Amino acid sequence: MQFIQKQHIPKALSFIQAVEFLAEYLGKSSEKRIYQYFLALETLKLLVKLRKWALVDKCGLMISENNNYSETDFQEDEAAIQFQQNLGSLEYNPSVVNEKSIKDELKSIKDPIPKFNLGYYDVIQDKQTSLLTMLPIPNNVKQKDYQSKLNQLRIQIGEILHLFRPLIYCALILKYGGDSYTPYFISFIIDLLRLLIEFRIKIYRKSQKEELAIRAKEAIICYILRNPFYGSIVKQIILSNTLGKVFNQQGWTYRLILALIELRSSKCLLL
Numbered sequence: 001m002q003f004i005q006k007q008h009i010p011k012a013l014s015f016i017q018a019v020e021f022l023a024e025y026l027g028k029s030s031e032k033r034i035y036q037y038f039l040a041l042e043t044l045k046l047l048v049k050l051r052k053w054a055l056v057d058k059c060g061l062m063i064s065e066n067n068n069y070s071e072t073d074f075q076e077d078e079a080a081i082q083f084q085q086n087l088g089s090l091e092y093n094p095s096v097v098n099e100k101s102i103k104d105e106l107k108s109i110k111d112p113i114p115k116f117n118l119g120y121y122d123v124i125q126d127k128q129t130s131l132l133t134m135l136p137i138p139n140n141v142k143q144k145d146y147q148s149k150l151n152q153l154r155i156q157i158g159e160i161l162h163l164f165r166p167l168i169y170c171a172l173i174l175k176y177g178g179d180s181y182t183p184y185f186i187s188f189i190i191d192l193l194r195l196l197i198e199f200r201i202k203i204y205r206k207s208q209k210e211e212l213a214i215r216a217k218e219a220i221i222c223y224i225l226r227n228p229f230y231g232s233i234v235k236q237i238i239l240s241n242t243l244g245k246v247f248n249q250q251g252w253t254y255r256l257i258l259a260l261i262e263l264r265s266s267k268c269l270l271l
Contacts, residue, residue, distance in 0.1 A: 009052045016045045020268035031178050038271060039170040046163055053163075059147060059155045061201070061208055069207040146204035154201050161194040162215070166271040178267075179228050187226075191219050225265035 023029075023037040053060050145151060165187060172183035195216060203209045224234060239258070247254035 009048060012048050013045060016041050016048070017268070020271075021266065024266060024268050032174060034267065035170050035173045035178075038268065039167065039174065042166045042170055042271060046167065049163055053159065059152045060159050061155050061211065062159065063207050063211050064214060066214055067207055067211050069205075069210040143204050145202040148202070151202045154197050158194050158198040158201070161190055161197070165190045165194070169271060181228060184223075184226060184229060188223060191223075195219070221264075222270045225261075226270045227265075230265055 020038060020041050023041070024034055027034070027037075029037070049062065053062055056062050168190065169183055169187045172186055176182045198212050198215070201208070201212070203212075223229065239261070243254055243257060247257070
């Protein structure tokens with residue numbers, strides 16, 4: 001019997017996230033008790049994510065629900081098939097040309113197939129961009145690079161660090177407390193190591209490139225809003241000196257902006 005069905009994974013992760021939020025805000029528990037709840041819930045979330053890991057692709061790079069390009073992978077494959085069917089004579093030969101020369105040659109072709117220039121490829125960004133300038137050609141070569149042993153090792157190490165860092169962070173909070181910089185810096189080192197590894201991954205699909213960009217952006221936001229850096233520096237020094245000068249500190253605009261920032265800096269959203 002399977003632990004969880006593929007279609008139920010996003011809902012399960014969202015449900016666990018909601019329970020974490022309720023545990024933080026509805027319960028009158030101490031910080032230590034809250035992070036004990038978080039540690040148990042993050043362990044459950046890890047089990048769900050490990051199930052997802054085995055379903056995404058052969059190498060294990062997980063694509064989150066926030067990734068806008070995950071739905072374009074099928075369109076990318078369709079475009080690649082059309083290209084091979086209509087321009088199959090233009091093949092990749094490593095001993096003669098490289099990938100850059102092929103792309104340059106493609107750009108020099110003037111509308112060989114009108115349907116390649118309809119602009120439906122880049123639907124997410126709503127741009128009328130020629131398919132020929134964006135198509136991942138040669139597709140099979142990129143796939144081979146992506147599935148190489150070294151690339152698989154990078155992906156797997158990066159995913160392991162990505163999956164286990166929240167648990168390590170919660171355990172360190174329980175040991176040192178939320179006011180200590182030790183959990184903050186150890187978590188930062190793990191994320192920095194992960195990013196250095198992940199940004200050396202040979203990308204095969206647009207969704208994979210977008211996924212790594214989303215992770216980097218979320219990590220930056222978390223370390224700005226995560227205590228003790230947020231409480232001692234961002235809130236006390238930066239926000240008070242900037243917002244306090246722009247808006248009246250007794251006005252509703254100032255209090256609304258501060259409340260939204262405080263909500264985003266919730267413990268459960270920064271694990």
